[in-house]
Amino acid sequence: MSKALVISGGGSKGAFAVGVIKYLTANFPTSKFDMYVGTSTGSLIAPLAAMNKIDELEELYTAQHTTDIVQKFNIGDRLSENSIMGVDPLWELVKKHYTDDFYTSLQQSGRQVFLATTCLQTSELVIYSNKDQEASGNYAGRKIESALQFRKAVLASACQPVFMPPVKINQDIPGAPDQFYQYVDGGVREYAGIEMAIQNGAKEIVAILLSAEETEVETKEFKDIYSILEKTISIFTEDVGKNDMIIPLQYNEALKYIDSVKRKMRRAGVSKEEVDEYFTTSRTPNPFQDKIPLTIHVIRPDKPLGGGPGGLDFVPEDMTVMLNTGETIMEQYIAKLEAEGSHWV
Numbered sequence: 044m045s046k047a048l049v050i051s052g053g054g055s056k057g058a059f060a061v062g063v064i065k066y067l068t069a070n071f072p073t074s075k076f077d078m079y080v081g082t083s084t085g086s087l088i089a090p091l092a093a094m095n096k097i098d099e100l101e102e103l104y105t106a107q108h109t110t111d112i113v114q115k116f117n118i119g120d121r122l123s124e125n126s127i128m129g130v131d132p133l134w135e136l137v138k139k140h141y142t143d144d145f146y147t148s149l150q151q152s153g154r155q156v157f158l159a160t161t162c163l164q165t166s167e168l169v170i171y172s173n174k175d176q177e178a179s180g181n182y183a184g185r186k187i188e189s190a191l192q193f194r195k196a197v198l199a200s201a202c203q204p205v206f207m208p209p210v211k212i213n214q215d216i217p218g219a220p221d222q223f224y225q226y227v228d229g230g231v232r233e234y235a236g237i238e239m240a241i242q243n244g245a246k247e248i249v250a251i252l253l254s255a256e257e258t259e260v261e262t263k264e265f266k267d268i269y270s271i272l273e274k275t276i277s278i279f280t281e282d283v284g285k286n287d288m289i290i291p292l293q294y295n296e297a298l299k300y301i302d303s304v305k306r307k308m309r310r311a312g313v314s315k316e317e318v319d320e321y322f323t324t325s326r327t328p329n330p331f332q333d334k335i336p337l338t339i340h341v342i343r344p345d346k347p348l349g350g351g352p353g354g355l356d357f358v359p360e361d362m363t364v365m366l367n368t369g370e371t372i373m374e375q376y377i378a379k380l381e382a383e384g385s386h387w388v
Contacts, residue, residue, distance in 0.1 A: 046247045047240035048076040048092060052083025052230035053253030054203075054354020058104040058362035060085065060251040062369020063342055064092050065101065067249075070377075071387060078243060080236035082159040082229045084253070084354065086200035090141060090193075093154045099140060105366055109357040111136070113207065118269055126208040127269070133201065137194050146190035149173060157239050158196045159229025163209055164221070168232035170239055171196035171212070177243050182233070191215060199226035203353055205272065241294075241337065251369075252343035253354070273352035298336040342376055344368060 050060045067074060081089030091100045109115070114129035121127050149156065150173060158171045168182040173193065176184045187193045192212060199210035209225035216222065229236075240248050265271045301322070308318050348365050350356050377387050 045078070045244050046074075046076045047078045047080060047243075047245035047249070048089070049080040049236050049240055049248060049250040050082070050085030050088050050092075051235040051250070051252045051254070052085055052228065052354075053348075053350070054084050055104075055350040055357045055362055056253040056348045056354040056365060057084035057088055058365035059253055059344055059348055059369040059372075060088055061097075061100045061104045062366035062371075063251050063373045064088070064369075065097055065366070066370040066373040068095065068097050074387065076154070076249070078155040078157065078240060078245060080157040080159070080239050081200065082233060082236055083201050083203070085235075085251075086158040086197050086229070087137075089158070090145075090149060090156050090197065093156055094145070094149060094152065096140075101366065103136070103140065105359055105363045107136075107357050107362075108359065109355070112357050113355070124208075126202075126204075127206050130198065130202060130207050133207075134198055137198050141190070141194050141197060143190040146173075146193050155243070157236060157243075158200045159233050159236050159239070160196060160199045160212070160226040161204075161229055161231040162221075163204075163225045163227060165224070168229060169226065170229075170236070171200075176239075179239075179242050181238065188216070196226075200229050202226075203228045203355070204231060206353065206355065237339070245337070246335070247338040247340075249340045249342065252341060253348065255344045255347045258347065270352075273355070277352040302336050340376070342373060344372060 048064075050057070053059075076093070079089035079093045081087070087103070088100060091103070110132065112130075112133050114131060116127065116129070118127055155172060155174045155176075157176070160169050160171060161167070162169050162183075165183075170176065170182055170184050171187050171192075172184065173187050175186055178184065187196060192215070195210055195212040195214075199212050202208060202210060204227040207227075209227045211223060212226050213219045213221050213224065233239075235250055235252055237248060237250055261274075265274055305318050305322070308321070309315065313321075348368065349361055350358075350365070380387060
């Protein structure tokens with residue numbers, strides 16, 4: 044059974060996802076994933092998770108300060124620039140953790156990583172992957188050809204537009220028609236890549252969402268352009284996240300319903316061939332043909348994690364709490380499964 048780990052965007056809130064992964068690795072070491080799908084901060088986490096670099100992940104998400112990630116400038120001095128912040132520190136971290144040797148090991152591992160980006164020129168969601176991927180009508184897919192392109196795709200996926208600069212992922216590919224195309228955070232179009240996992244054959248999905256299901260009312264007044272912009276983008280991201288979850292979960296509920304109806308018909312004495320005939324029409328293709336219900340685990344915090352709007356505040360003490368929260372929430376989720384008679388595989 045093909046299993047996928049999907050990690051949403053959320054900046055410093057990614058520490059929560061690291062906590063979830065740390066708990067699973069420690070308590071279910073034989074529970075492996077075939078594919079890892081990351082958006083924004085999820086793209087920073089996914090490759091290290093794929094290679095079981097848990098200690099590196101923990102260091103990356105509990106030891107960094109905001110200045111280790113971005114350069115902050117006076118907003119008035121950046122009006123003619125392509126971003127409010129600089130990301131030279133983040134690029135150095137990407138180069139440190141995702142070396143050429145790391146990329147070679149990833150390619151040899153057989154594990155597939157998907158990195159969600161948004162192209163400013165085409166307005167498309169573009170999914171970069173280290174291996175071939177299934178075609179989709181909802182997003183464009185591109186295979187990564189080198190370690191440098193891989194690093195740039197990771198950086199682009201993590202760069203929140205306006206705050207962080209767009210990245211020319213294919214700038215170093217001779218003759219590429221999209222050399223000047225600029226890519227930013229995939230969360231602009233896709234907060235959590237569950238659809239990509241389904242499209243590429245995942246039958247079991249663990250989706251780690253970094254936003255709480257319920258938001259809290261802010262207790263402060265927003266008095267400057269910068270804070271209002273931060274909050275606006277945060278609201279937009281949360282809305283995209285909610286929409287991303289609706290269709291995959293409804294799709295899976297439909298599969299479960301159809302499967303239960305088919306089972307009921309078989310128990311009533313209808314043959315399998317007749318059942319299939321009832322669910323097949325000559326004019327309209329059956330989108331659920333030969334599809335079986337998926338197992339989708341949604342792991343998310345029960346209350347907002349903090350980290351500032353967009354998760355752009357990196358405070359080691361706060362991220363350590365987020366990581367511990369991820370471990371606790373995962374432990375509680377598995378305990379609930381067991382209480383219901385299910386088991387984590």
